[in-house]
Amino acid sequence: MNSFTYARPDDITEALREKSIQVETTKFIAGGTNLLDLMKENVERPTRLIDLNRLPLSQIEELPDGSLRLGALATNADTAYHPEVQSRYPLLNQAILAGASPQLRNMATDGGNLLQRTRCYYFYDLATPCNKREPGTGCSAIGGYNRIHAILGASAECIATHPSDMCVALAALGATVQVSHPTGERSIPFEDFHRLPGNTPHLDNNLTPGELITSIDLPAKGFEKNFSYLKLRDRSSYAFALISVAAALELDGDRITDARLALGGVAHKPWRDQEAEALLIGQPATSDTFRRAAAKVVEGAQGQGSNDFKIELAKRAIVRALKQAAEMSEEVNVNVFQNSNP
Amino acid sequence: MSTVIQKPLDHQPPSLPPTQSVRLTINSQESHFTVAPWTTLLDALREHLDLTGTKKGCDHGQCGACTVLIDGKRINSCLTLAVMRDGADITTIEGLGTPENLSPLQQAFIDHDAFQCGYCTPGQICSAQGLLNEGKAKTEAEVRELMSGNLCRCGAYPNILSAIMEVMDKDGLIMDTKEWSAGGAKPEMDPINS
Amino acid sequence: MMTTDYIGKPTNRVDGPAKVAGTAKYAAxxxxxxxxxxxxxxxxxxxxxxxxxxxxxxxxxxxxxxxxxxxxxxxxxxxxxxxxxxxxxxxxxxxxxxxxxxxxxxxxxxxxxxxxxxxxxxxxxxxxxxxxxxxHETDLSKHIDDAREPGGGKTGYKPPKSRGNFGRGWEQGVAKVEANFQHGAQHHNPMENxxxxxxxxxxxxxxxxxxxxxxxxxxxxxxxxxxxxxxxxxxxxxxxxxxxxxxxxxxxxxxxxxxxxxxxxxxxxxxLTRQQMFSFGHRPHTLQHVALATNADGSLSGINHFAVAETSQFEDFTENVVGWSGMIYDCKNVKLGYRLSKLDVYTPLDMRAPGAASGSIALEIAMDEMAEAAGLDPVEFRLRNYADYDQEQNLPFSSKKLRDCYHEGATKFGWANRNPAPRSMRQGNRLIGWGMAGGIWDSATQPAQAKASLDADGHLRVQSGSNDIGTGTYTIMTQIAAETLGLPIEAVTFELGDTLMPEAPVQGGSWTASSVGTAVRKACQALGEKLLKQAQKMDESAFADATIDDVQFVNGQLRLRTDPDQAVVLRDLVQASGEPRLEAENSKLPGMLGMLKPAQYSMHAHNAVFVEVQVDEELGTIHVTRVVNAVAAGRILNPKTARSQVLGSVVWGISMALMEESVMDHRFGRYMNHNYAEYHIPVNADIHDIDVIFVHEEDDKVNELGVKGIGEVGLLGVAAAISNAVYHATGKRVRDMPVMIDKLL
The missing domain is CATH 3.90.1170.50 (Aldehyde oxidase/xanthine dehydrogenase, a/b hammerhead)
Structure with missing residues (x-):
C-alpha cells in the first residue's frame, strides 16, 4: 500500500475543492471495499484520500416525478432492503443481494458500486502486463486464462469485464447518474456512464477526474410485476458472475408491451441491448421470442478461449431469465434447491 | 533472456504519512490512539490494541474472518481504515462474551461443534450476530445464503448453520417449521459440557 | 454407570470457549x-x-x-x-x-x-x-514424456507394486473401460495465513x-x-x-x-499474505490413466492405473496415487505406474489424503464406468470385487468393515430406489443423479511421548508436544487421560504445541489420535501404577497385595475391582506422598518396536460415499443436495469431533469436485487466481444435507486404543461420487476436475 494523506470534508463543495488540488493522484473513498483492496495490491496508489462519509448523500428519497433517488453514499444493503426498492424495484433488490456478501453490502456504497474496477486476474497482478493498469504494456488476458472475461464489446487492448451486479439492474432500469463538479452539476444516462475499452482501457467510465457522483436516480417505472435477476457463477454465493442477466417485462396478457434486458459478466460495461429489447416488445412471451432476443444479444460475440462457453451460456441464461420474468414462478429459480429425499 | 524490473507503478520519492489521533468505542470502552491513515481497522485492533480475536484471513474482503460489528452492523474490518471510523461504536468477538460468560451464539457454536481450527470462528460468530440483528433471515436457506460471506476451510458449515438455527429457534425467529438440523438428520448426541 | 468413562462420548471441544471468545492465540x-x-x-x-x-x-x-x-x-x-x-x-x-x-x-x-x-x-x-x-517450463501436459520414476521419495514412500499379468487380464475381459483423468494443482489455503x-x-x-x-x-x-x-x-x-x-x-x-x-x-x-499462500506447497497437478476389465461374472480381470504428477526441479515429491488401486479390490492382474515430471514450480506438498484423494477420483469414476459396462449396480459391482485380504502386501486386514459401509450407507441414502439409467430422474428444470464411490486410507501409528502429572488438588495435567489443527486433539486426549485415571474431565488439562514438552510427531497422516493417544494412555497408566504404589504405602492398605490389574480408576478414586468399596481418593494419595505432585512419563516410543518387526496386518480405514446432485442442464449448475458418508475407522473416540472431521472432508470433496483449482498461466509460470476471491472453495450456501455414519468396527490389532484416524478417509470417494452422480443425472461423464459449468454445457 502507498503512503497517503487523509481528509474528511463535511460538504460536497469542500470535497470537490480538496479533490481539485491534485486531481490525478487524489482519490475519493466511501465504502472502501474495492479501493483499499486495490491499494493493498498496489494497483491503486493514491497520495491523498478524501473520505466522503460525512457528506449528506446517504438518503433514499422519492422525487416529485415519481422517480427514486438513491444517494451516492447509501449502502448497498440499505438500498436493497429499502421499502421503496423492495416494492417498486425488486429487480434492483435481487441484483444487489446477488452480489458480494452481507458484510460488504453493509460497507459498499451505491456510488462506489458504479466505480468498481474489473476482477481481471492480470489487472490485479503487477507481475503481468495490463493495459488497464499500465497503458501500452499489453493485455495478458488475451491468449491467457480468460474464463471471466468479455465476449462482447472487447477490444484488442482489453477484454476485462465490469464486475457489478447492481449496475446490471441499473442499466436495465435506465437509471440516471447525477454528478457534481467544481463548477456545477450534470446528469449522465446510465448507458453512457461506463465505457467500452477501445484503445483507452485505463478509463472505466466517463467521469472526469474532478467529478463526484451524488446520486443515482431510478425512473418511475420499476417493472415490479415481471422481473428476474439470474446470476451464474462458480459457487452458490460470494462469487462474481460468469454471466448475469437482468430481465424485466411489462405484459398485457401474453403479449410483451415493454422489455428490458441487460447482462453482466460479458463486457467492459453493464451490457444493455435495446435492439434485443425491441425484438421482445409487441411479441408473445414465448420461448421462441426469448430465443430470438437471446440470439440478438450474442450476435457478434467473440470468445477468447477459456470463456468461449459464455456465448452459449449467455443465450441460455437470457432465455431462462426472460422465462422467469414472464412466469414469476418460484420453481424456476436457479438458486433454490431442495433435496429429493423421499 | 529478458530483463524484468519489479517496481512500483508510481515513481514518487518514498515518504511517510502523517499520523492522527482516532477515538473508537470498542466493546463499550473508549479508546484513543494515534495511527497513520494507512492502518486498517483490522490492523488497529490486532496490532495497536492487542484485540487479536478478530482474525486476518485474506485482508481483501474475500473471507469474512475479520468481521466486526459497527453500530450493530457486520462489516469486514480489513477494508476500512481506522481513521474512517473515528467516533464509531465497534463490537468485536471479545465484546460478545468471554470464556467464562459466553453469549448464546458462542455457546451454540460449542454445542454444535461449529468450528474446528477456530480461525474463522470469531468472524462467523460476529457475522451471525449481525445476521440476527438484521432480522432478514427466516429460513435455513436464507441463513445459509446470508452466512456465505464467511469462509470456513475446515468445512464446519452444517454445524454453523445448526448453531445459528438453534439460537434463532430459541428467539422465535424461524418462519419455516421444517426440521432444521443441517446434517440430514439431527446428530444423535447430546452435548456433554466440559 | 461410571461417570468418568469419556472415550467414545460426544464431549464438547475443551478448547471451544477460547476459540469462540477469541482468546485462543495463533502465531501472529x-x-x-x-x-x-x-x-x-x-x-x-x-x-x-x-x-x-x-x-x-x-x-x-x-x-x-x-x-x-x-x-x-x-x-x-x-x-x-x-x-x-x-x-x-x-x-x-x-x-x-x-x-x-x-x-x-x-x-x-x-x-x-x-x-x-x-x-x-x-x-x-x-x-x-x-x-x-x-x-521456464510449467506445463505438465507438455512434459508427460519426460516423466520418470522418482529417485528418492519421502520417508515411507514405496513405489507401487504390480502383480499378475494385466495384459492377460485385459485380453480375457468381456467388458472393458479405459479413460484419462486429470485435476489441476490445489492449494491448502488454511484460514490462518x-x-x-x-x-x-x-x-x-x-x-x-x-x-x-x-x-x-x-x-x-x-x-x-x-x-x-x-x-x-x-x-x-x-x-x-x-x-x-x-x-x-x-x-x-x-x-x-x-x-x-x-x-x-x-x-x-x-x-504471509493470502496471495503468498500460493507460493509454496500444493497438491500437484496430476494426470491419470485407468483401464479396467471384467470377467463374465463381473469380477475384475485386470486393473491398470498409471499417474504422472508434477514436482519441482529440486525435490521429488512423491505420494501414493495408484497404490490403493492394488489394494481395495480383489484382482489378480494389477499393473501400476507412477512418474514425476520436473517443472519450474515449487515442490508439491501433502494435502489432505495426499495421493489417495487424487487416485480415488480416477479409480472410482472408472469403477462406475466399469459397473455400467458390466451391467451391474455400482454397489453390487464393488461387493463382487471385495478384497478380503490385502493383495498388495499379501497380508490380512487387521479389520475391514467396508462391506458395512456399503450396506449402511446405501440403506440410509435409499440407494435401492435408484433407477440405473442416466437421465431417469428429474424435478422441474433439474436432472437428479445419484452416485457412489469409496476409499481406503492408511492407519498409521508414529512414535510419541507424553507426561502426566497429578497435583495435590487432584488436577491432572498431561502434556505431549503434538498439535491440534482443528482435529480435536485437545479434546480426545483430555478424554483419554480422564478415563484412564478415572477423573472428571474438568479435573484434566491436556497441553500441546511446545517443544519443552515430551516429543510428538507432526500432526498428519491421520495418526495423531492413535500415536499421541497411545502415549497419553501409557503415561496415565504409568502414573496409575505410581498411585497404586502410594496406596500400598498406607497403613493396613487394602491394596497391599493388589497388582495394577486388580484395581480400577473411576470417579476420582482408585478402587479394588473385586471390592469397589475399598477405594481411595487420588488427590489424597498425592497429599499422602508429601510431594506437590506425582508424575509419570511415557518415554518409550510406541510403534518403534513394531516398526522393527515385519507387519503382520494391513491396517486401513475405509469409507463409502453416496451422493445426490441436482443439475440444471441448460445452465450447467450443479448442487450436491445430499451426501451420506459411511466410515469404518475403528473406535471413534469422540463422535462429535469425529463427525466434524468427516463433514469437513465432504465439504473438501465437494470443493475438489466442483470448484478448486489453482490455475496457472504457463506463459508466466504463475498461478493467476492466487486469492480467496478467485480460488473458489465452498461457502455455506453450497452445502446441503450431509449424513455421517460410523460403522461399528472393533480392531484390537491396529493399536491399543483400536483407533484408525479419521482426518483423511472421509474425503475419499466424495469427488468421484459427485462425478458419478453428475453422469447419472446427465449422461455426461466428466473426468477432468473440477466439474464446472462449462464442462456440462
Whole structure:
C-alpha cells in the first residue's frame, strides 16, 4: 500500500475543492471495499484520500416525478432492503443481494458500486502486463486464462469485464447518474456512464477526474410485476458472475408491451441491448421470442478461449431469465434447491 | 533472456504519512490512539490494541474472518481504515462474551461443534450476530445464503448453520417449521459440557 | 454407570470457549514488546536470476531496519541435510534468500523489516528489483514424456507394486473401460495465513511462535539451519488455524523471521499474505490413466492405473496415487505406474489424503464406468470385487468393515430406489443423479511421548508436544487421560504445541489420535501404577497385595475391582506422598518396536460415499443436495469431533469436485487466481444435507486404543461420487476436475 494523506470534508463543495488540488493522484473513498483492496495490491496508489462519509448523500428519497433517488453514499444493503426498492424495484433488490456478501453490502456504497474496477486476474497482478493498469504494456488476458472475461464489446487492448451486479439492474432500469463538479452539476444516462475499452482501457467510465457522483436516480417505472435477476457463477454465493442477466417485462396478457434486458459478466460495461429489447416488445412471451432476443444479444460475440462457453451460456441464461420474468414462478429459480429425499 | 524490473507503478520519492489521533468505542470502552491513515481497522485492533480475536484471513474482503460489528452492523474490518471510523461504536468477538460468560451464539457454536481450527470462528460468530440483528433471515436457506460471506476451510458449515438455527429457534425467529438440523438428520448426541 | 468413562462420548471441544471468545492465540497474535515486522517480496518471474536490488531509497525511510536478500544473508548451514525437515522428500530443499537464482514464480526474494506492518508493506512496495528472465517450463501436459520414476521419495514412500499379468487380464475381459483423468494443482489455503512471531530473549535465545503442524519439526529445522541449541530454539504452536498438510514442512516465513531476529537481535514477526499462500506447497497437478476389465461374472480381470504428477526441479515429491488401486479390490492382474515430471514450480506438498484423494477420483469414476459396462449396480459391482485380504502386501486386514459401509450407507441414502439409467430422474428444470464411490486410507501409528502429572488438588495435567489443527486433539486426549485415571474431565488439562514438552510427531497422516493417544494412555497408566504404589504405602492398605490389574480408576478414586468399596481418593494419595505432585512419563516410543518387526496386518480405514446432485442442464449448475458418508475407522473416540472431521472432508470433496483449482498461466509460470476471491472453495450456501455414519468396527490389532484416524478417509470417494452422480443425472461423464459449468454445457 502507498503512503497517503487523509481528509474528511463535511460538504460536497469542500470535497470537490480538496479533490481539485491534485486531481490525478487524489482519490475519493466511501465504502472502501474495492479501493483499499486495490491499494493493498498496489494497483491503486493514491497520495491523498478524501473520505466522503460525512457528506449528506446517504438518503433514499422519492422525487416529485415519481422517480427514486438513491444517494451516492447509501449502502448497498440499505438500498436493497429499502421499502421503496423492495416494492417498486425488486429487480434492483435481487441484483444487489446477488452480489458480494452481507458484510460488504453493509460497507459498499451505491456510488462506489458504479466505480468498481474489473476482477481481471492480470489487472490485479503487477507481475503481468495490463493495459488497464499500465497503458501500452499489453493485455495478458488475451491468449491467457480468460474464463471471466468479455465476449462482447472487447477490444484488442482489453477484454476485462465490469464486475457489478447492481449496475446490471441499473442499466436495465435506465437509471440516471447525477454528478457534481467544481463548477456545477450534470446528469449522465446510465448507458453512457461506463465505457467500452477501445484503445483507452485505463478509463472505466466517463467521469472526469474532478467529478463526484451524488446520486443515482431510478425512473418511475420499476417493472415490479415481471422481473428476474439470474446470476451464474462458480459457487452458490460470494462469487462474481460468469454471466448475469437482468430481465424485466411489462405484459398485457401474453403479449410483451415493454422489455428490458441487460447482462453482466460479458463486457467492459453493464451490457444493455435495446435492439434485443425491441425484438421482445409487441411479441408473445414465448420461448421462441426469448430465443430470438437471446440470439440478438450474442450476435457478434467473440470468445477468447477459456470463456468461449459464455456465448452459449449467455443465450441460455437470457432465455431462462426472460422465462422467469414472464412466469414469476418460484420453481424456476436457479438458486433454490431442495433435496429429493423421499 | 529478458530483463524484468519489479517496481512500483508510481515513481514518487518514498515518504511517510502523517499520523492522527482516532477515538473508537470498542466493546463499550473508549479508546484513543494515534495511527497513520494507512492502518486498517483490522490492523488497529490486532496490532495497536492487542484485540487479536478478530482474525486476518485474506485482508481483501474475500473471507469474512475479520468481521466486526459497527453500530450493530457486520462489516469486514480489513477494508476500512481506522481513521474512517473515528467516533464509531465497534463490537468485536471479545465484546460478545468471554470464556467464562459466553453469549448464546458462542455457546451454540460449542454445542454444535461449529468450528474446528477456530480461525474463522470469531468472524462467523460476529457475522451471525449481525445476521440476527438484521432480522432478514427466516429460513435455513436464507441463513445459509446470508452466512456465505464467511469462509470456513475446515468445512464446519452444517454445524454453523445448526448453531445459528438453534439460537434463532430459541428467539422465535424461524418462519419455516421444517426440521432444521443441517446434517440430514439431527446428530444423535447430546452435548456433554466440559 | 461410571461417570468418568469419556472415550467414545460426544464431549464438547475443551478448547471451544477460547476459540469462540477469541482468546485462543495463533502465531501472529503474540504481541511481544518492541516487535518488528517483516514483509516478504515475491518474485514476479518463474525462472531466472536477480541482477540488482535497489534498496537505498527504502532504507532511507525512518523506521525501516533492513532489507534482507541473497546479497546480505550471512553464511548459514552448508549441507542440504541441514535444510531437510522430517517430511522433506528426496532432493535438495529450497533455501530462502540463498542465491540470486529464481526457481519459481512468487519465490521469496527479499524481506523488508520495519517498525510497523504498514511501513514494511509500503517499503516492500517501493523496493526495486531487476531480474534476468530465462525460459521456464510449467506445463505438465507438455512434459508427460519426460516423466520418470522418482529417485528418492519421502520417508515411507514405496513405489507401487504390480502383480499378475494385466495384459492377460485385459485380453480375457468381456467388458472393458479405459479413460484419462486429470485435476489441476490445489492449494491448502488454511484460514490462518502462515506466520511466525520470534520473541528475542537475548543471547540468541528465541521463543518462536510458529504456524506449523509440528513444533518439533520447526525446531529441528531452525536448530540445524541457524546453529541454535535446543534451549535457544523453543517453538510454540498451541493453536493452528488449519493445516491440511500445509504445515507439515517448515515454511519460509519461519526461516525469514528467525533470520531477521538473529541478525537484528530483535523480536520479529513475518506473516504471509493470502496471495503468498500460493507460493509454496500444493497438491500437484496430476494426470491419470485407468483401464479396467471384467470377467463374465463381473469380477475384475485386470486393473491398470498409471499417474504422472508434477514436482519441482529440486525435490521429488512423491505420494501414493495408484497404490490403493492394488489394494481395495480383489484382482489378480494389477499393473501400476507412477512418474514425476520436473517443472519450474515449487515442490508439491501433502494435502489432505495426499495421493489417495487424487487416485480415488480416477479409480472410482472408472469403477462406475466399469459397473455400467458390466451391467451391474455400482454397489453390487464393488461387493463382487471385495478384497478380503490385502493383495498388495499379501497380508490380512487387521479389520475391514467396508462391506458395512456399503450396506449402511446405501440403506440410509435409499440407494435401492435408484433407477440405473442416466437421465431417469428429474424435478422441474433439474436432472437428479445419484452416485457412489469409496476409499481406503492408511492407519498409521508414529512414535510419541507424553507426561502426566497429578497435583495435590487432584488436577491432572498431561502434556505431549503434538498439535491440534482443528482435529480435536485437545479434546480426545483430555478424554483419554480422564478415563484412564478415572477423573472428571474438568479435573484434566491436556497441553500441546511446545517443544519443552515430551516429543510428538507432526500432526498428519491421520495418526495423531492413535500415536499421541497411545502415549497419553501409557503415561496415565504409568502414573496409575505410581498411585497404586502410594496406596500400598498406607497403613493396613487394602491394596497391599493388589497388582495394577486388580484395581480400577473411576470417579476420582482408585478402587479394588473385586471390592469397589475399598477405594481411595487420588488427590489424597498425592497429599499422602508429601510431594506437590506425582508424575509419570511415557518415554518409550510406541510403534518403534513394531516398526522393527515385519507387519503382520494391513491396517486401513475405509469409507463409502453416496451422493445426490441436482443439475440444471441448460445452465450447467450443479448442487450436491445430499451426501451420506459411511466410515469404518475403528473406535471413534469422540463422535462429535469425529463427525466434524468427516463433514469437513465432504465439504473438501465437494470443493475438489466442483470448484478448486489453482490455475496457472504457463506463459508466466504463475498461478493467476492466487486469492480467496478467485480460488473458489465452498461457502455455506453450497452445502446441503450431509449424513455421517460410523460403522461399528472393533480392531484390537491396529493399536491399543483400536483407533484408525479419521482426518483423511472421509474425503475419499466424495469427488468421484459427485462425478458419478453428475453422469447419472446427465449422461455426461466428466473426468477432468473440477466439474464446472462449462464442462456440462
Amino acid at each position: 497474535e503474540f504481541n511481544v514488546p518492541n516487535l518488528l515486522y517483516g514483509y516478504v517480496v515475491s518474485s514476479p518471474i518463474a525462472k531466472g536470476k536477480i541482477t540488482k536490488i535497489n534498496a537505498e531509497e527504502v532504507l532511507a525511510l525512518p523506521g525501516v531496519h533492513k532489507v534482507f536478500s541473497h546479497e546480505n544473508v550471512p553464511s548459514l548451514a552448508w549441507f542440504d541435510r541441514s535444510y531437510k525437515d522430517d517430511v522433506a522428500p528426496g532432493g535438495s530443499p529450497f533455501r530462502p534468500l540463498h542465491s540470486a537464482e529464481v526457481k519459481y514464480s512468487q519465490q521469496p526474494v527479499a524481506l523488508v523489516v520495519a517498525d510497523t506492518f504498514e511501513l514494511a508493506r509500503y517499503a516492500a512496495s517501493v523496493l526495486e528489483i531487476e531480474y534476468e528472465q530465462t525460459a 502462515f506466520a511466525t512471531t520470534v520473541e528475542w530473549l537475548g543471547d540468541k535465545s528465541l521463543n518462536v511462535y510458529d504456524k506449523t503442524q509440528g513444533a518439533f519439526n520447526s525446531q529441528q529445522y531452525i536448530m540445524k539451519v541457524f546453529g541454535l541449541s535446543k534451549d535457544q530454539a523453543r517453538v510454540i504452536s498451541k493453536y493452528t488455524g488449519g493445516g491440511f498438510g500445509s504445515g507439515l514442512r517448515p515454511q519460509y516465513q519461519l526461516f525469514l523471521a528467525v533470520l531477521a531476529s538473529l541478525e537484528l537481535e530483535r523480536s520479529v514477526r513475518v506473516s
